[in-house]
Amino acid sequence: MFYKTDRHHGLPYNPFKALVAPRPIGWISTVGADGVLNLAPYSYFNAIGDEPPMVVFSSTGYKDTVANVKATGEFVCNLVTKDLSDAMNASSAAVPDHVSEFELAGVTPVQSELVSAPRVGEAKAALECKAVKVEQLRDIDGNELNQWLVTGQVVGVYISDDALEDGRVKTAALQPLARLGYMDYSAVDEVFSLKRPGS
Numbered sequence: 402m403f404y405k406t407d408r409h410h411g412l413p414y415n416p417f418k419a420l421v422a423p424r425p426i427g428w429i430s431t432v433g434a435d436g437v438l439n440l441a442p443y444s445y446f447n448a449i450g451d452e453p454p455m456v457v458f459s460s461t462g463y464k465d466t467v468a469n470v471k472a473t474g475e476f477v478c479n480l481v482t483k484d485l486s487d488a489m490n491a492s493s494a495a496v497p498d499h500v501s502e503f504e505l506a507g508v509t510p511v512q513s514e515l516v517s518a519p520r521v522g523e524a525k526a527a528l529e530c531k532a533v534k535v536e537q538l539r540d541i542d543g544n545e546l547n548q549w550l551v552t553g554q555v556v557g558v559y560i561s562d563d564a565l566e567d568g569r570v571k572t573a574a575l576q577p578l579a580r581l582g583y584m585d586y587s588a589v590d591e592v593f594s595l596k597r598p599g600s
């Protein structure tokens with residue numbers, strides 16, 4: 402099949418997110434201008450470079466996370482592992498901005514080293530970020546979209562000591578969670594290595 406995206410795909414559910422999968426989940430913690438702690442998952446999220454390390458996430462709508470980044474210039478991307486699936490999901494509830502999703506999700510805010518936003522204490526790793534850009538996206542015709550892209554530079558990295566073995570992150574043991582399409586997720590628990598040509 403083939404479909405043009407300005408027409409209906411003809412399938413019972415939109416296949417797009419199932420085709421760009423797996424996607425990492427940035428479990429993003431911020432603090433509001435009013436001091437309320439905020440936490441929400443974003444799977445339109447990824448690393449886009451490592452010299453210096455940079456990340457992006459995108460919000461459909463001007464959500465609290467984006468407003469907080471705009472206000473403070475800072476955020477933390479917490480690693481979601483399989484054991485934290487339910488907490489991550491609970492933190493995606495649409496609640497008023499005076500409610501902290503840390504409480505809803507039952508996770509512990511722990512002070513970050515370099516940014517005002519706390520990290521999730523239960524998460525095995527966290528990227529402390531400073532915002533480089535918060536921009537409203539436009540389509541190919543130049544129309545403004547209800548879509549906001551945040552680019553951040555990672556200024557500090559927390560890794561739990563027990564997530565490391567022989568100086569390497571134990572990816573398969575940690576079981577990082579990935580978002581697929583529909584209501585589906587996958588945990589990364591099988592890893593293999595490939596040498597690049599010529600190396």
Ligand SMILES: Cc1cc2nc3c(=O)[nH]c(=O)nc-3n(C[C@H](O)[C@H](O)[C@H](O)COP(=O)(O)O)c2cc1C
Nearest residue numbers: 441442443444445459460461464465466493494495
């Ligand atoms: C696994 C998962 C991934 C999500 N990814 C996104 C995303 O990439 N962009 C987005 O706008 N919302 C996404 N959501 C929905 C937000 O988490 C949800 O709207 C949340 O309430 C936003 O919180 P905030 O207003 O505190 O930022 C996702 C939800 C889940 C469960």
